[in-house]
Amino acid sequence: MSRIQKGKGHNRIILKWLMGWVCISILLFAIIGFTATIPIGKRASHPMLNSLTEDFDSSIYLTLLATEVKPLSYHFKDKLPNTSMSEFFLQFITKLNYSDMRTLFGNELPGFHPYQHRIIIGQEGTNYSNLPVESSAPLDIILEDRIVVDEVVEIDEEELEVEEQSVFIYNTHNRESFLPHLDEVKDPNAAFHAELNVTLISEYLKKNLANKGIGALVDQTDFTQVLHDNGWEYWQSYQASKPIVEEALAQNQRVNYVFDIHRDSRRREDTTLTISGEDYAKLFFVIGADFEGNESNIEFATVLHEKLEENYPGLSRGVVAMGGAGRNGVYNQNVSDNAVLIEFGGVDNTLEEIYRSADAFAEVFAAYYWDAEPTSGNE
Template structure:
């Protein structure tokens, strides 16, 4: 009897030790895995796109509200103007990724092409809403290869008069602004007699890069050194066997190389041409027609806040001096959008929709001069502030 009880006791203790060992080994493994995940270099961390998408779409104040439910200290940091979070809509949003107060989150899955509206209007200029946001032309590659006849039969407006030499500020031969165009063959219907639609408005020479050159010249008249890039991104696409949607990948190598080889560069502008019609992209100021601007910032890059600040500042200053010339600031990201636009390469990088497919070059040049004037004031004021802080 005693032998039998002892045998059963040994079996029980053996199972207990085995289970305890498994629990201990499991606990150690959990600590090791957690330690690895929290200390490993960010570039190599394991991440979940689903969890990332969930948390990205939820207002940050909701997390603060949840923390406050456990610790009242967080409640003091909750914005006074914000309403308490309703848990049912929040849980519904997390489970379905549908925002109860935003029908786009539902319709975007059902309607073809609707993801282009998956953006946020940060600053709405005159006439700007979700129906008038910039539209990118996406031509088939054969359109880009087709040689349209181009016609430029208008005089180029005179460049701004530089100040007297003794009062003129300059960057002393340093190029501080880089101007390029990812979609460099985007052109304008008034200068392409054979083209009938926005998707046909492309040309290897008469295109948005002419505006780049004008903006660079105008900046230089204000003493700011600028580089207007002449790279044909379309040719890079052909060379690499890429399609048009990979244009930002092609232009990225250009921007990276220029930044790496020019330590003086401080600002990077990517100029595009909108496909919206003339009534949306044109503004009459003091009896002259100007092409309107729209600033685009990618939401999904580490320089988002800095780039957004630059765009909103320029937007405000432009509209103060040239009422209505800027259509506002749009932040883009999420499914169906790039969300980066190479703006992770600089903390002063912005994409500018410059006029539209029905604008003429002289209207675009006037706007380039207006942007150069406003930007030069912003730049030299910033340089003065930096110099003052340096003296202190």
């Protein structure tokens, strides 16, 4: 054997060795990356599985099924994407979607993540830089005792009795509170209180709707305590509230509207509007982007926004679909076509300002309700 032939053979061995190490390195990085995305202690949990699969369209799973069940490829050929298995595994491992360049930058560039959401309809001044910010403080911070500056604003108006209850109101982040009412609390991430919180908005709205002939159920579950008792984390709040919503709808067949009341973590300049010399807390309608059939929820929220715009221009900041990594993306809205999350003001708003907005919302919703269901109170 000549030296040239020996040299070529030696080169082939080196090339195969290098290729082998490259393949091993890629596999190793993939395994490390996959493992790093799984929260410690939750490697077999449903939230973990959701986080791994939330970025994939349902058509991807249909494609996988069609490879085994051939008739599916004929019945659903118009819905099957032209996605190769290599593209699927690339997306699974890297969370990158070649058809959406936002996924390339969304988790790498500071401040770019909000651009993964979709503004359905926005008021002047509403943009991707001031979308609602979901509270994300550690649970021990939320559970801290805090002193209230002043007494809770009393609701003087007497509540009328309404037999039929067609609205369900609850508060997934039930301890979200307001800085003006908390003594020596300046940090928006510490604006929480066990009693003076968004549940007061729900009760106020219930009484307001009752006086307009609309019955509402208000859930008072302390979901923050539920998280603590179960050893869960704050990002699992919707997991805690979902059974309550499902039970309320199952036991009350006439309930057709579901409102999850929150307050934004945005500051006063983004969440306050002056009308006729009085300050109001702005509203923002949030729809989950990560479940099929949310078109009905979007339509419902859009109608409410437009009706607010007709009567109180600028009071609603708009409608946004939010989802993707780091967010729930469903918000329990898959239980009803008329389920919506509503942000009432922000951390700097007072209850007086929020109650004015609740008055406006109740007025607008009542007009919508009686127009859409003219016989609701007469059956």
